[in-house]
Amino acid sequence: MKIPIPPQRPNTTILVPMASSCRLPPTLHxxxxxxxxxxxxxxxxxxxxxxxxxxxSPRELLESAREPEFFDWMTSIRRRIHQHPELGFxxxxxxELIRSELDALGIEYSWPVAKTGIVASVGSxxxxxxxxxxxxxxxxxxxxVKLIFQPGEEGRAGAYHxxxxxALEDVQAIFGIHVxxxxxxxxxxxxxGPLLAASGxxxxxxxGKGGHAAFPHTTIDPILPASFAILSLQQLVSRESDPLxxxxxxxxxxxxxxxxxxxxxxxxxxxxxxxxxxxGFTHLSKRIKEVIETQAxxxxxxxxxxxxxxxxxxxxxxxxxxxxxxxxxxxxxxxVGVTSVRHCPPTMGAEDFSFYSQKMPSAFFWLGIKNxxxxxxYPLHSPYFFMDEQALPIGAALHAAVAMVYLDNHPTEL
Numbered sequence: 001m002k003i004p005i006p007p008q009r010p011n012t013t014i015l016v017p018m019a020s021s022c023r024l025p026p027t028l029h030x031x032x033x034x035x036x037x038x039x040x041x042x043x044x045x046x047x048x049x050x051x052x053x054x055x056x057s058p059r060e061l062l063e064s065a066r067e068p069e070f071f072d073w074m075t076s077i078r079r080r081i082h083q084h085p086e087l088g089f090x091x092x093x094x095x096e097l098i099r100s101e102l103d104a105l106g107i108e109y110s111w112p113v114a115k116t117g118i119v120a121s122v123g124s125x126x127x128x129x130x131x132x133x134x135x136x137x138x139x140x141x142x143x144x145v146k147l148i149f150q151p152g153e154e155g156r157a158g159a160y161h162x163x164x165x166x167a168l169e170d171v172q173a174i175f176g177i178h179v180x181x182x183x184x185x186x187x188x189x190x191x192x193g194p195l196l197a198a199s200g201x202x203x204x205x206x207x208g209k210g211g212h213a214a215f216p217h218t219t220i221d222p223i224l225p226a227s228f229a230i231l232s233l234q235q236l237v238s239r240e241s242d243p244l245x246x247x248x249x250x251x252x253x254x255x256x257x258x259x260x261x262x263x264x265x266x267x268x269x270x271x272x273x274x275x276x277x278x279x280g281f282t283h284l285s286k287r288i289k290e291v292i293e294t295q296a297x298x299x300x301x302x303x304x305x306x307x308x309x310x311x312x313x314x315x316x317x318x319x320x321x322x323x324x325x326x327x328x329x330x331x332x333x334x335x336v337g338v339t340s341v342r343h344c345p346p347t348m349g350a351e352d353f354s355f356y357s358q359k360m361p362s363a364f365f366w367l368g369i370k371n372x373x374x375x376x377x378y379p380l381h382s383p384y385f386f387m388d389e390q391a392l393p394i395g396a397a398l399h400a401a402v403a404m405v406y407l408d409n410h411p412t413e414l
Contacts, residue, residue, distance in 0.1 A: 071393060102120055174357065179369045195347075225301050233251065255268045368391060
């Protein structure tokens, strides 16, 4: 099974120049959106000096983002979004809210993109192009910043569909952030190279012949091959993978009969498989299919193995470009201090931001939200998840600073 790479498509977005008289607050408001929505930005390497030519340093951006007017605005918008959570490609209210805020700021945009997505542009309309992406599950700018409000991040590969519709055409590079509850508020973290795993899902159905459990010889029991297959899948990592390469195969559900004295006709089970490398991911998908089908055949059953490519498209590995990582790290150190920019290990989680990183140099950073006093310590996707909203100004300022430093250090192309 191959990880799909989006085809090249013509640019369908609108580039909207901002008037040179724009002031700081409207521009910051734009970037604040991305912190509220667990955002991502597009960028590439910049110079060693992270301050901008327009006289606004990353620290000054952070101070502006922490002013009561901005902080109250951020928290109110974030709470409105999270009071009405919407699933992938069903973010209608979220999209409406974003459009209303863009209208209030006088920013034109293209909508819909990938069903509920939005693409807006500010700046001169010229190259270089720098994009900011926010998943929904004022300053004069020399260059163009694309604002990518992306639907369907959670398992629906919204980034892939945004690329298919040309939302990031001609963009040179990408930078993104995501909240992280194991990292203290005030800190950010990342690493060069592999950061997040390639991830896929599989579902298998083994069919036999059901019957009364008192007469197993008259049946073809599908539970036996399913049991052997589940055990054998664990050996794909422990006995077939290099111990120095990170891979995971986890079975998440098993569904068979319900009666205690009946052997069922079939067993269905499924799970996820992950690897930090594309080669490892391809090997796992091939062997998962072989193991399940072979175990079924040995026990006189048949098996159908599906990889959910339509409803749960596999994600590539998220790999940070070294130059992009160094650029964002320098900006972050100027923003929050050298000691608050951490080097983190890779994890086996997955992000559809990886589709963007396949197309251009990228860097993905974690934004710390851990605050034991507030109780914002629960992991991502926990029903008890809670974020420290004091992290919002840091995310907003980081977004703005990375974008502005990038534009200041890349010549404008007419």
